[in-house]
Amino acid sequence: MSASENENQSGGEEEVDPAAHKQLLRSIGQLSRNQHIRKPTRSEPALARDEFHLVKPLSTDVQTVSMGDVVNLLRKTSKHIDAGKQLSKTQHQKKILQKPLEKPVAERIQRTIGYEKVKKDLSRWDAVVERNRVAEQQVFPLDYEEVHADLPPPKKPRGTTIKSDLMLEMEAVEAKLRELRGTQHTDDDEAKRQERLTREELIARRKELAYLRIKESQKSARARQRNKIKSKKFHKFLKREKLKEQIKEFELLQKTNPEAALEKLETIEKSRVLERANLRHKNTGTWAKNLQVRAKYDKDVRKDLAEQLALSRELTQKQKDAAESSSDDEASDERNGADKEEVDPFNPWFKGSKKAEQVDEVAEFLGGYRKYWTERNANEKALEEYREDSEDDLEQNSLQNGENEQPGSDASNDVDESNEATNEAVNSNSGSENDNVSGNMDQSSDSDSEFSAGELEKFKAKLNYQKKNVENCRGKFTTTAYSSPPLVNGEHGKLKRRKQTEEEVSPHAKTRGTLKKKRKQPIVVTSAGGTDWVVEDIGETPSKSVDIDDIFDDAENLLQEKVHEKICKLSKDLEKREQRKQIKKEKKHKSKSSDLSFKVKASQPEIDEELLETSANGEPVIEKPQNPHRLANSKADKPSKQDEIDPSNIAQIKPKSLRTALPDMVNSEEFFDEHDLNEKVQMTIAEAFEDDDIVADFERDREDERKKTANEDVDLTLPGWGSWAGCGISKEKQTKRLILKFPKEAPRRDDNKKNVVINEDGNKKLKQHLVSDLPFPFKSVQEYEASIRAPIGRSFVPETAFRMLTRPATVTKLGTVIEPMNDEFLVKAPKAPRNAVDKRIAIMEKNKKKSK
Amino acid sequence: MRKPEIDKKLLKKHLRGEHADEKGVKTKFFKEKLKRKEVYLEYAAEQAARAEILKNEEEGFIEADQDESTADYTQKEIVQNVDITAATKHFNLSLDFGPYRLRYTKNGRHLLLGGRRGHIAAFDWVTKRIHCEMNVMEEVADVSWLHLETMFACAQKNWVYFYDNQGTEIHCIKRMSRVNRMEFLPYHFLLATASSEGFLSWLDVSIGEIVAQYNSKAGDIRIMCQNPYNAVLCTGGSKGVVSMWSPTVREPLAKVLVHSTPMTAIAVDPKGMHLATGGLDRSLKVWDIRKLSGPLAVYKCGMAVNEIDISQKGVLAFSTGNICEMYKQTVMESENPSPYLRERVNDYVYGLRFCPYEDVLGVSTGKGFTSLLVPGSGEPNFDGLEANPFQTKKQRREHEVHALLEKIPMDLISLEPNEIRGVDVETLQDKVNAKKSILFVKPPRIDFKSRRKMKGKGGSANAAKNKQIVKDAKRKEFIKDAKKARDKVFEQHKEKSTTEDFIPLESSNATVLDRFKVKKKNK
Structure with a gap:
């Protein structure tokens, strides 16, 4: 960047003559020629030489033997020309082994590589795991089908058959033919066989190891290189690139996994915020302050500063x-x-x-x-x-x-x-x-x-x-x-x-x-x-x-x-969409209005769910005070008004007269006319039950019954209280205060049926047996009820269905060892479904994939 | 090869309601599970619908010639025109021991007759093989088979007696006294009785215990039947009201005013859809017993109806005096319905019952018993596991064991038997509210009254101090408890720990950006 450039410039101002510098150094070196560490003197001949005693001589150019000298020496003798050449060659070609990375760094790299590898390895199994998790039935031990279908036929052991002359001849011809066709085919075959039969694993492993090593070395080299680079510009680019890469990833994620994308976005955001917040380009650092002094006189410096500011602005x-x-x-x-x-x-x-x-x-x-x-x-x-x-x-x-x-x-x-x-x-x-x-x-x-x-x-x-x-x-x-x-x-x-x-x-x-x-x-x-x-x-x-x-x-x-x-x-689409929206709205409206649906009401608190009063949308949920009685009775209230027969209409149902024969005991002379008969009998009945009015009795009964369960307000006014003021004083205020009001009772099931009394507490004992919790995966009562609506027992469904409904999730074969799954399973296609249910499920699955 | 299409109606019948929607289920996994379960259920329904093809038996019928009506045909004529086996099903028994009551077993194979003057006879009425016949030398009010044809109960003058099919007295239940009517609830193994004092009692015959007994406060109960749909007892009386009783509640589950005059007869059809009542006003009314609404139809008869019964196929039979009349449908459309069959029996009719799985109507009168042929009344296709008329001894035993295993507890008797598969929304609501209220409980007000001490011992200052101490202690204790409860709730509803890939917005680990957070002030 400009800053670094500046520094470079400032560094370059004082010019140094390298030759003079060298001279200077040499002369300084001459000052003290005595060596502090003495060369070991060999007193005894020793076979092993210790590397620690090899002391580098002080003046390198004088005493050391350079490779060139050796080469020259070798060149002189015709015998060693080749060796000399080789030596010089190697000198050019050789690469000095790099300093190994620090242990923690190396280990970290190793770990990351190992982790990635294991992760990749394991991720291969994801699909299998998923499949098995939702599988309807699994049979163990797993049967492995042969994946390689094109294996050569098994060879007969040698010498078991005696070949006829014809066979020998044919073989010879075949060999010739093979030669003619080229050896490619056979070679391939052989290689395959070898691979399959011998050292297959070994080779694979070696390859893998080699791959790992290469990867590791590459990574380490790159890391080393990168660490070495001091250029700010480079790092800036690097950062930018990283950001771009992240954004790219984010784009990809946005399509595939929106949630992850959101997270990614957050991380990106964070990095940006970090950069923005660290006051990097605000010209408040020492460098900037120093420059500001000079800015008065130097145009370039001004420019640099302005650039920095612009950058910070860009960020913000x-x-x-x-x-x-x-x-x-x-x-x-x-x-x-x-x-x-x-x-x-x-x-x-x-x-x-x-x-x-x-x-x-x-x-x-x-x-x-x-x-x-x-x-x-x-x-x-x-x-x-x-x-x-x-x-x-x-x-x-x-x-x-x-x-x-x-x-x-x-x-x-x-x-x-x-x-x-x-x-x-x-x-x-x-x-x-x-x-x-x-x-x-x-x-x-x-x-x-x-x-x-x-x-x-x-x-x-x-x-x-x-x-x-x-x-x-x-x-x-x-x-x-x-x-x-x-x-x-x-x-x-x-x-x-x-x-x-x-x-x-x-x-x-x-x-x-x-x-x-x-x-x-x-x-x-x-x-x-x-x-x-x-x-x-x-x-x-x-x-x-x-x-x-x-x-x-x-x-x-x-x-x-x-x-x-x-x-x-x-426009059509729009219309449709609008219509759909309207329908949805209407639906919503409907569902709001009706008490029957458990599904739609978000206000209905979920038992296992959070008690927080925010819905998934983050909107505050307005709890509707719902009458539990109403809910409970909702089913019973189902029949619409048309179904309910007004008791006053009962009488209006026209009685149909049956053409009944008259029994023997009755004197048939009395009943020669139908109308006559009706009137007469009615008269007699009316006379017989003059006293007890059955309908009135029932109505009274009904009222009593209803009163029993009704919540009545309690009047707490005391007699004489407040009446001392005489007449003309309105009592309303007081009475209102002194009346204990109870909540209105829920509508009864027999509200619209005047000839019926239904006991509201009739199923108290039954309620003890009812489920009063919503079990885990269910979100609404309706769904739960629907899920247990159908019986699966033998006495309710056909035997075939019963067996299907109650088949075990896993079947194990007795007396066999159940081995863990091996790699073959990864490439194995799932078994074709055998029974009707599995087939249907498979079709369903397919459709789902298609729709995706 | 493709399988034949299934009738949509049949399929709907077996589907048992709406599909569960996967939206109501939480995780992807369970959504998938639910979907798959629906596939199973659909398959089951299809299998059941396909199995309907096995119901190949057709019900019988009579066709009248022109200018004739089926009501004109007498039993004699019918018998002449049917096959031999069917013809044997019509017979008359003239018996001398007073008005008779009758009862068929669930599979319709065995018949039990009980005469008021002590005569009891149990026999296989198809083969006419008698199990036992005796005179208990006592008044017999009613008889009833128990779950099998090997045992029956007999309501005698004072108590209820149990006999096996040999006529041996097994038991005598003295707590059930002066019983007028009996009903056996086969799925609950309950023998329900109604006494002349108005007492209703339920005896569990599998454990030999009276599970419920109380006074219905309705006086003498002489009209009673059971609703096979929900095992509720329906009693009628002089008040013109049908009351429905379950052993769990001492008040009637429901009361329906059916006649403005005293009732004379009552019957519920085998499917539990219709209730037929007869009153002294010479009318016969048909009600919707599930909705408790109606009447769906009102019929006027020449005389008051004294017995009613409805067959499996919906044939309505009633008797007026000594005449039995049968109508093809329970609820008839035509203005002036004419009877399907009409038969004049030898005496006043005291009992009228259709034989299950047979085209037979058993009529017991004051002078004996008559078996009438009513073509098209019985269900032609029987479920061998449910009720098998041709059951062997082994099958009977097997059935008994199964029935005992599948016995329904009497608690479940209510008007709506399907209620058991629902959720108790009320309690659910209460639970939720309770949980919510835990979060906002207030410490109670403590009214502490210090013990009165002798003069000079305590002092008002000390008393006040003590009071405060106690109050504080209580409050602390309460707050502690409340917090514990609250924490428990929070613990239950805590969000699951995040996955490794998820970067939480607020992490517990310190980050560089924490410096920008608003810091808490140290006090």
Whole structure:
């Protein structure tokens, strides 16, 4: 960075002459020639030489024997020329063994590698574990099917059969044949066999070990190297790269595992916050303070300081919303530029204050990254597809149109390229504007180093459009006489074209206006997708030739149609969605209104769940006071009003007279007329039961019964209390206070049935046997009840179903050793389901996967 | 080869309700489990629906010629036109020992007759092989088979006696005195009796114990039947009210005013859907007994109905005087329904019962017993494990053991038998509320009164001090307890420890960023 550079500069100011320096050192060395550590004097001949007694001589250049000398010496004798060469060679080739890493570091690396390996190894089993966990039934011992189906037939032991002459001859012929065909096949076979039969494991292990070693050494080397690097710039890049990588990972996670992505986001956030919070670029450090002194006189220093400040601001600044700036980038840029011109470009503080207004949430910072990556990915994808498409077409067309040198796809390609070109032109324009108008460092650095979001958006949009356009216009362009430079193929051609189109930028700009006028009905697309660019771009597409205008009109029409279709579709979708929402709302409403459903009420507290009064959404749950009686009776109250028969209507049910015969005991003469009979008998009955009015009795009974269970208010007023004031005093106030009010009783089951009394406490004993807890995996009462609704016993379901319902989860074969699972199981396909239930489950599984 | 399609209606019948939704279950694993369970249940339902093909027996019927009605056919004519085995099922017994009561066993194979004047006869009515016949030399009010044809109970003048099928007296229950009516609840092994004093008692015949006995306060009970759907006893009386009784509650579970005149007869159909009542107002009403609503139909008869019964296939039979009339449907649509069959028996009818799994109506009169053929009344397809008319001795024993093992405790007798598979929401609610309230309990107010001490011993200051000490101690104790309880609740509902990959927002470990946290002030 600039700081380091500065330091380097300052270091380099005092110039040192290396020769003089060496001389100096030598002369200093001459001062004391006496060696402090004496060479060991050999008093006795010893076989072993101790390395600790080898003392490096003080002056290296004088006394040591250099390798060159040895080599020279060896060269002299013809006998040892080779040896000398080898020696010199080795000297060049040799690598000095590096200092081993420190023990903890080495161990750490080893551990991480080991951990990763084990993790990878274990993760192979995940699917198997999952499968077995949900398996309906497992049978042990596991039967291993042979995976390698193409094994050679077993060989017969030698010498057991006597070969006939014919067989011998055939063998010879076969051998010859094999030779003719080449030995490749047999070799392969043999190798395989060897692998299978001998040392298979050994080799695998060796390989593995070697791999590990390599990995380890690589890692250690890299770590060492990295640690050595002092460049701040490098570390900065490293950090940035890391961040990018993290963001990439985050993008991936976002698609696959949103929760993990959130966590990742948090970590990224944290790192950013850390950086932001550590006051690194606030120019408050010693370095900055020192520079500030000099800043008065030195322009460069000022610049450095300003850069630092800008950096800090960048970190703290709100990221500009990329999506907003996509469409009207140019205009806004210009405007911005105009604004910025008034500002002193070298005054970082002023800029900061301006930016500070835009500063927003921290999250925006990351949002930018995210957007960038998503866009970039999408662009790349689109580009690839587009390329493939175009290439395919190119081939096809070249085949079809033999001599015709302008295949349709090319034409379209060209059009698209021209699009790109315009795009680029616009961008470059904006860039130049930026450069010219403002010395806005942020923006320029943005546009240089990172893609500006607006640009990207545009680019993406264009790409999409191009794709569409290609599809739409392909057929037409093949037939038109649209002149474009002939294309050979591939990248080269493309490059050429690009150049060309870039040159054509200015004519585009001119034609744009006219074309816009030509358009009969400007299409305004106001869909959520933000597709208004689609229409605009088509105006830009046609290049210099005028005769293709018709084509473009056609294309436009086509596009319009498509857009229209899309709009229709979207609107339909919207409608549908709205309808769905409405239905949902209605459902919700319904469910709220009815007491029957246990499912919907979030207010119903869950027994095993948290007692916190926040729902999953984080919204505070408003507890609805629910009447338990009502809940309990809800089932009984089910019948709607239509079902309930008004007791007063009972009488209205017309009695049907049965044509009954008269028994022998009755004098048949009395009953010669039906009507007569009715009246007479009724009369007699009425007379007989004159005293007891059965209906009134029952009603009284019913009232009594109902009163028994009713909660009545208790009046606590004492007689005479408050009445001393005489008449005319209202007692209301007092009585209200002195009446103990009880909660109103829940509606009874017999409320609407006047001829029925139902005992509300009738199932007290039964209740002791009921489940009053919601067992673990269940969230709602209804679900739990539904899950135990069906019996599984032999006396309720057919025998086959009973056996299926009660089959054990594991079956073990008696008298066999149950070995642990081995690797073969990883590649083994799950067994085909045998019975109906397993088949259905398998189908269900498949459907689920498909729907995913 | 593909299996034939299953009738949707049949499938629905066996599915037993709505599917459980996986949304109501917590983890992915259990969601999967639940889904799979539904597959099993569906399979079971399908198997059951497929098994319905085995019900290939068809019920009998009579077709009348033009200008004739089936009611005109007498038993003689019917017998002449049916096969020999069916013809043997019509017979008359003229007996001399007064008005008779009758009872068939659950499988419909055996018949028990009890004459008011002491005559008891138990026999296999199909083969006419008699188990026992005797005179108990006492008034017999009612008779009832127990769970098997080897034993029966007899309500005699004072007490209830038990006999085996040889006629040997096994038991005499003196606590059940002056019993008028008896009902045996086969799945609960309860013999329910109603006495002339208004006492209802339930005797568990498997353990020989009276599990419940109380006064219904309804006076003499002469009309009683059981609801086979929920094993509740239905009694009728002079008040025109049907009361439903369970052994667990001393008050009726429900009371329905069915007639504005005294009742004369009562019956519940074997499926427990309809209640048929007859009153002195010469009407016969059919009620929905599950909803306790109705009447679904009101029929006017020439005379007051004295006995009613409903067959397995819904044939309604009632008697007025000495005439038995049968109607094809319990609830008839036509304005002036004409009887399906009509038979004049030799005397006043005292008992009327359809024989299960047979097209036979047993009629007991003052002068004997008549077995009438009623084509299409009985269920033609029987479940051999449930009730097997052709049961061997071994099967009977097996059945007895199974029935005993599957005996339903009497606590479960209630109006809605399916309630047992529900959740007690009320208690659940209470539990939740209790748990919640633990978090917000207030220390109780302690009213401490110091012991009165002799003058000069305590002093008011000391007393006040003591009072405070006690109060504090109590409060502390309470707070401690409350905290413990609270902690327990929190412990139960604590979030599970996070996985290794999860980075918690607030970790216990110190991080660099902790410096930005708001620090606690040290006091």
